Amino acid sequence: MTLGDILKESWISISGNKLRSFLTVLGIIIGVMAVVIMVAVGETVQKSITDQFSSLGTNTIVIRAGAARTGGVRTGNKQTLTITDAEQIKRLPDVMSITPAQMGNAQVIYGNKNWSTMMLGAYPDYAAIQDIEVEYGTFFDDTAVKNAATYAVIGPDTATELGLPENPIGETIRIQNMPFVVIGVMKARGDSAFGSQDDMIIIPVTTLKKRLQGSKFPDAVTMIALKIFPDADNNVVIEQLTSLLRQRHRIKDMDEDDFQITDMKQIMETMDTVTGYLKLLLIAIAAVSLLVGSIGIMNMMLTSVAERTREIGIRKAIGARERVIIIQFLSESIMISFIGSMVGLVLGVLLSQGVGRFILGYDVPFSIWPVILSMGVAIVVGLASGVMPAIKAAKLNPIDSLRYE
């Protein structure tokens, strides 16, 4: 019996009962389609989150003021970090760029427009650390920081909300009633996991601390962000930072740190693991429908064996060996599974790409996994659901089968 014979025999048997075969194939189509879509959704989510974090750079380290926990209570935002800390950290050999940062809210006025937005005091290096590019003008420089200059770099949304001209360089805006000169407008970056990056104002950290906030501790900041050289080891740098800051903050050996160091690489790895589990969960849910589909094939094959008992008897009487009967029934179940898997794969890819691109506006990554998965499903489901009926058919006694009405 050749492969051609096996395929022909299987096709004749399957097409002999079109509606039943179609419904059985439909079960596999839905199952594979669900898995393919879920894989695509999972990968899109994973990629989207990874992209947002990687835009910050895996070599970015953020130090926040305040102990992670004190007596079981989080005590963030304590102003235990200073600009001087940042200056000292800058001397570490692996540090490429660094900025102290202080957040605040700003009431901004331009002409008769009034707008409340987020304000950030930072060093010029903040632009490099956050990959910020300017559409118009320039970012402020070290001199502006040194002189606590009243310069502002604004987000494009902020410019729009304030009704500033398209190129607002040189325009004066009032922040907390203090005049600031707009020296730069950032390029639009869109929303991130941390909110809109296009509606904010960045000014020199010294200006924020000394002029706007009039702080008693003008040196204190809530955060220091730094970028290390790409070939530097994150863990080594974190150890150096911890050691330096503990020493500078005179923290005793037994006491906890009064700062938290967050490593983007670690966050990314954690997020990757979390989204990986999420993806697995989605696939597992979809796989249930695939399981139901494979039970459908087994059910159809068992019914088919019962209906074709006489045919099996005839085949055995004229010389079909058990192995041949097994191959014939297995090939039927694999053919059903294969047709279902391939149609499911095509529909799944088309739907996930179509819905992702044209409805959700996401670029759904094309992955080879659904293809491999579908092939695997076709063979495994076909074999698993066909083995029992095939063996049952092969073991039928030819005499009893020939007598079967």
Added chain:
Amino acid sequence: MKDKTPIIVMNKICKSFPIAIGGVQQVLFDITFTINPGEFVAIMGPSGSGKSTCMNIVGALDSATSGTYELYGKDITTMTADDLAIVRNEHIGFVFQNFNLLPKRTILDNVMLPLMYRGWVMNDRIIRAREMLKLVNLENFEAYLPTQLSGGMKQRVAIARALAGNPKLILADEPTGSLDSKMGTEVLRFFEKLNKDMGITIIMITHEFEIAKFAHRVIHIYDGRITYDGKIPKSETVLLKSEKRHKK
């Protein structure tokens, strides 16, 4: 010179079946006979006599409980199911009372079936199957389905299928049972021709003496035992008397 080595040698074949209430029921007792090449033998007996069970064993469709059965000099008593399938495919052509054709396959496909299991390539199968269909005068019906043919035509397709593998032995189980007398006679004449012209050994199961008369030898089975084995008697009374002798 014709080879006179017996095709079938059955020696003290017994067959028992387990029964629902427990225990076993023996249906064949010490069946012993030899069939030589070129014979046309009728196995006769009333319903329930064990003639079909005997034919199943002869056709390697079933195994004996005890005794030995040699087919073409090979003891097939202890063969596996797969080996028996090969024996059936290579040495025996079956013709059944209810034709046993595959309803969703064309006439040509049905005739080619034993050749497919023998591993012939498609082209050779088609050539051989067409030859066989021509032999039974159905060469113009190869694309038909069995359901589109009359009973007589179906039986001729079954004969073509039985002959396709070029067996030297044909087992026919009540081959005229589903046919009217005219068609039945046609089939029996065809068996006569196959036996006479091609030297094919034919074993035919029947419960009708008029049909058995087409054969040259009759083995009469009654209550699982052979009561008569010899030339076709002139009258059925001889066979009935043999039954009575057994009853005593």
